[in-house]
């Protein structure tokens with residue numbers, strides 16, 4: 001990964017002198033944040049607020065200041081140019097908020113991004129991971145029932161006994177693990193008093209995502225695998241993107257040329273593109289009738305930036321707004337990553353991975369501990385497993 005930083009430094013040589021040195025200094029701090037918290041706080045089940053505070057007190061106190069500043073403020077301390085600050089802090093958008101309202105503790109992500117593991121290209125595309133899981137589960141004789149939506153439950157007052165699907169079928173078990181959004185499930189199915197609609201709307205949710213998948217009947221050799229397209233109003237845009245529909249006039253977006261290094265993701269001579277654009281969730285933009293107009297404007301902007309009009313080359317186009325994401329995955333108000341990572345929604349203050357009422361009901365995924373995004377959801381499965389194991393040992 002160090003090689004990539006040298007490459008980045010080359011691009012930044014006129015904009016941010018000594019970029020490489022500054023980046024190493026920044027990553028040293030991000031690495032320390034990662035190493036000092038990941039096992040202790042992130043990969044650890046916390047049983048109560050007292051346990052949480054006691055755990056935090058064991059973290060090296062040199063890190064205390066990152067709890068009180070934003071991701072961007074922290075990055076500003078290491079880099080002088082706006083360009084470097086923006087590039088390094090962009091990753092906060094992948095946590096579903098902006099660099100200006102994400103806590104500096106999450107600069108540990110820069111370490112994972114640039115140094116620790118970096119990004120992997122999954123040969124054949126991301127879905128190969130699912131296929132791999134399915135193969136492993138088949139070896140253990142795990143049976144998967146698809147297209148089952150849970151809408152209710154039965155309990156004996158002390159323990160949950162079964163969940164009920166949309167067709168009225170009961171699914172009984174001695175323990176139940178829920179992968180639906182942990183806050184949404186408590187609201188819609190469990191109807192817990194701390195999860196009324198009013199209370200749900202008052203929580204801090206991540207932004208929505210407008211995504212679209214474009215098939216082209218030509219290749220785009222001039223475009224990289226990963227590409228960010230930003231405007232010149234980063235701070236203003238970030239301030240507005242969670243709530244203001246006007247950001248849609250000139251959106252920032254990311255493009256992945258999926259078929260660049262995975263040739264079987266598109267027919268020969270064709271290209272498969274995936275666009276992601278951070279947008280307000282459905283609390284702030286309910287109406288998506290303008291989806292086609294927004295997508296057209298992004299395609300036009302992209303064409304201008306790469307010097308080729310791709311509109312006549314398009315052979316397939318699929319658009320998902322926060323409406324589709326919300327409906328398909330039961331996400332509250334179409335919020336892409338579930339609950340955000342504000343100070344009061346992390347650690348012991350995030351919805352727990354064990355139910356408050358039934359001790360044999362467990363939760364896994366983005367809106368329970370430790371947090372949102374695929375790596376965190378994977379850690380969440382380990383934490384949920386440990387909880388269940390402990391439950392059986394009692």
Ligand SMILES: Cc1cc2nc3c(=O)[nH]c(=O)nc-3n(C[C@H](O)[C@H](O)[C@H](O)COP(=O)(O)OP(=O)(O)OC[C@H]3O[C@@H](n4cnc5c(N)ncnc54)[C@H](O)[C@@H]3O)c2cc1C
Nearest residue numbers: 148149150179180209328329330336365366372373374377
């Ligand atoms: C557009 C977009 C881009 C993203 N990009 C990234 C990225 O680059 N990197 C990253 O790390 N993360 C990314 N994320 C976030 C990441 O996808 C999520 O944080 C992660 O998938 C959450 O995993 P999960 O297991 O909690 O939930 P999910 O993957 O949503 O799985 C929950 C499952 O439960 C099902 N379900 C819900 N309710 C019920 C019910 N009542 N009955 C039965 N089943 C139910 C849902 O249909 C779904 O299949 C992105 C998210 C979006 C929307």
